Amino acid sequence: MQCASLSPHKNLDTFILKIVLMKVDLHTHSTASDGSLSPRTLVEEAVKMDINMLSITDHDTTDAYLELSSINYPSLELIPGIEFSTQWQGVGIHVIGLNVKPASEALVKGVKTQRDARVKRARRIAEKLEKLGVEGVWEGVQQIAGKSVIGRPHFSQYLVENKHVKTTSEAFERYLGSGKTGDVKCFWMSFEEIVDCIRKAGGTAVLAHPAKYKLTNTRLSRLLDDFIDVGGEAMELISGNQNRDITEKLRSLCIKKKLLASCGSDFHQPGQRWANLGMVQALPEDCEPVWETWR
Numbered sequence: 001m002q003c004a005s006l007s008p009h010k011n012l013d014t015f016i017l018k019i020v021l022m023k024v025d026l027h028t029h030s031t032a033s034d035g036s037l038s039p040r041t042l043v044e045e046a047v048k049m050d051i052n053m054l055s056i057t058d059h060d061t062t063d064a065y066l067e068l069s070s071i072n073y074p075s076l077e078l079i080p081g082i083e084f085s086t087q088w089q090g091v092g093i094h095v096i097g098l099n100v101k102p103a104s105e106a107l108v109k110g111v112k113t114q115r116d117a118r119v120k121r122a123r124r125i126a127e128k129l130e131k132l133g134v135e136g137v138w139e140g141v142q143q144i145a146g147k148s149v150i151g152r153p154h155f156s157q158y159l160v161e162n163k164h165v166k167t168t169s170e171a172f173e174r175y176l177g178s179g180k181t182g183d184v185k186c187f188w189m190s191f192e193e194i195v196d197c198i199r200k201a202g203g204t205a206v207l208a209h210p211a212k213y214k215l216t217n218t219r220l221s222r223l224l225d226d227f228i229d230v231g232g233e234a235m236e237l238i239s240g241n242q243n244r245d246i247t248e249k250l251r252s253l254c255i256k257k258k259l260l261a262s263c264g265s266d267f268h269q270p271g272q273r274w275a276n277l278g279m280v281q282a283l284p285e286d287c288e289p290v291w292e293t294w295r
C-alpha cells in the first residue's frame, strides 16, 4: 500500500495498485470436477504465479475445499466458490457462487440435487452412445471420473481414449456438444433456485462468462435483468482472454445494470487454449470489483 502515497494522482494509484498488487482469478476448476490439477496442486500453482486471490469454482461441487481446509498460504486469499449449471429460457447457463460457505445447509442440499441430476444425465448419455455403437461407455466414464463430479469432459476422454474420435473438440462436435447425442435434457435446479441457494450459503451470485451463450444483445440484456430480479449481484466481466470488443460490451452492460464485476480464467488444465491460470486482464476501472463487497 506504500505506493499509494508516492503519487498525487489518486486514480492512477488505484489503477496501479489493482494491477501491481492484486492478481485475481475467481473461476478455476480442479479434479473435483473436470480440471486436471488436484485442489492442492492448483493452489500451489497459484502461489507460484503470485496470485493473491483465487477461487476454485468446480462444476456443481465444493469438494475441493474439503482437501484445502487445513492449508493456509499467507500470500493467497482463497475464496470458496462453485460453478452451478442451470437453464434460462432453454439456454444452458452457468452461475458462479463466490464467497459461499461450503458447509451451509443450503449449499449441501443444492450440491446433492445437482450431483443427482448429473448422474441421471450421464446414464442417459451413456445409453444413447451405446446405441450408436460406443461400447462399455458407462463403466468407462465412471472409471475416468472416479470421485469427481461426472460431466461431459469425462465422456470426451473416453471417446478419445477408445479411438472413436481423435480430439476432445471432435468429441464435442460429433457427440457431446449442443444438439448432439450427448446434449440431453437435464433437471438442474432452476435459475431462481440456484441464485437463492448461493445467497442462503452467504455468497454472491455471479453470471458466468455472459458472452459464451451467444445471445443477441436484447436477450443478454433480458438475461441480466432476470438474473438481477432473482437476486444475482455480479457478472463475469472478464473470462479467459476475451477480445476487447466483448470486454467493452460487457463493461457497458455491467455499469448500466449496476452489477458488480468479476474476473476469471476458467482454468481447467495447463496449456489450455483460452487463458492460463491467473492470466486475467484487469477489470475496467469504472466497475466495482465483486470482492470489494466482502471486505
Ligand code: AMP
Pocket (backbone or CB within 6 Å): 034, 059, 085, 150, 151, 152, 153, 168, 169, 172, 173, 177, 268
Ligand atoms: P458439463 O459440465 O458436463 O455440462 O460439461 C461442460 C464442460 O465441458 C465445460 O465446462 C467444458 O469444460 C467442457 N467443454 C464444453 N465444450 C467443449 C468443447 N467444445 N471442447 C472441449 N471441452 C468442452
Ligand code: MN
Pocket (backbone or CB within 6 Å): 029, 034, 059, 268
Ligand atoms: Mn468445465
Ligand code: MN
Pocket (backbone or CB within 6 Å): 083, 094, 208, 209
Ligand atoms: Mn462455465
Ligand code: MN
Pocket (backbone or CB within 6 Å): 027, 028, 029, 083, 266
Ligand atoms: Mn468454468
